[in-house]
């Protein structure tokens with residue numbers, strides 16, 4: 001009876017074992033399948049991300065904690081002229097000039113050591129004409145325990161934008177014909193100089209200079225010849241000032257101004273006379289002017305303490321008017 005029972009129990013135990021084994025195997029297969037699907041999904045996401053980053057018009061790269069490249073998008077690889085295989089595992093020093101690499105390394109070390117984000121405008125090269133300007137944003141990334149294990153960098157080439165900004169700034173402050181400062185820029189400088197004068201208590205002189213009978217000149221010799229006179233007068237005025245703080249501008253059609261910061265009345269009169277004589281010496285023929293050559297009239301005004309720019313300008317303008325009224329080609333002081 002008992003042996004009969006044993007005979008029955010053994011196969012059922014084996015069966016149970018077999019079923020359990022099959023269950024485990026089936027479970028494992030399902031688990032592997034799920035894992036496989038998740039890995040495939042992850043891989044596809046990674047590929048999509050890499051594909052997207054390849055279309056970004058910026059240099060995107062990742063480095064490990066030893067500052068070795070572990071990823072670079074297509075633009076970065078193209079700029080460096082390398083394949084992923086050639087780039088990965090290398091450092092900035094392997095690809096950039098010493099000064100540039102030092103600059104890159106300095107920021108990378110800061111990000112990796114202190115876990116700080118950085119956003120810097122970096123200029124590569126000493127010559128402003130050929131230097132490259134980048135906006136470089138670098139972010140540290142961490143492992144699950146919060147340790148910095150690398151950085152993600154995005155560098156955008158700002159060279160052209162900065163060049164356009166400089167050009168725009170130059171255009172907004174410069175007179176296109178003479179290359180001197182324009183009225184807007186001059187007014188800014190005048191306001192600043194008067195503020196500075198209040199603090200420093202030094203003298204400030206304003207000179208207004210106007211070409212004599214310029215309308216007649218244009219009518220006689222033509223507008224282009226008139227333009228050339230404006231350029232010649234601008235050069236003569238620049239020749240009359242010596243200090244780097246002296247500021248010359250074209251503030252109207254045929255009207256110029258000089259701001260002489262830190263110059264007293266006597267010095268201002270000397271410079272005004274040098275400017276007047278300098279223009280006359282150019283010898284630009286002007287048959288309708290009594291001197292027979294192009295000349296200028298000049299009005300000088302000295303700033304009083306707490307002088308207002310508009311008031312100072314009006315004083316210099318009145319002095320200029322007096323110079324015109326008293327015969328032109330002369331200097332009058334307010």
Ligand SMILES: Nc1nc2c(ncn2[C@@H]2O[C@H](COP(=O)(O)OP(=O)(O)OP(=O)(O)O)[C@@H](O)[C@H]2O)c(=O)[nH]1
Nearest residue numbers: 210211212213214215216218223226227253254324
């Ligand atoms: N060629 C040229 N002429 C200009 C320019 N801007 C202004 N002018 C001329 O400058 C002349 C100024 O004439 P007015 O203000 O009557 O002065 P003026 O003839 O010099 O007479 P006074 O100042 O009294 O000696 C005008 O004929 C303007 O057309 C410019 O950019 N180029």
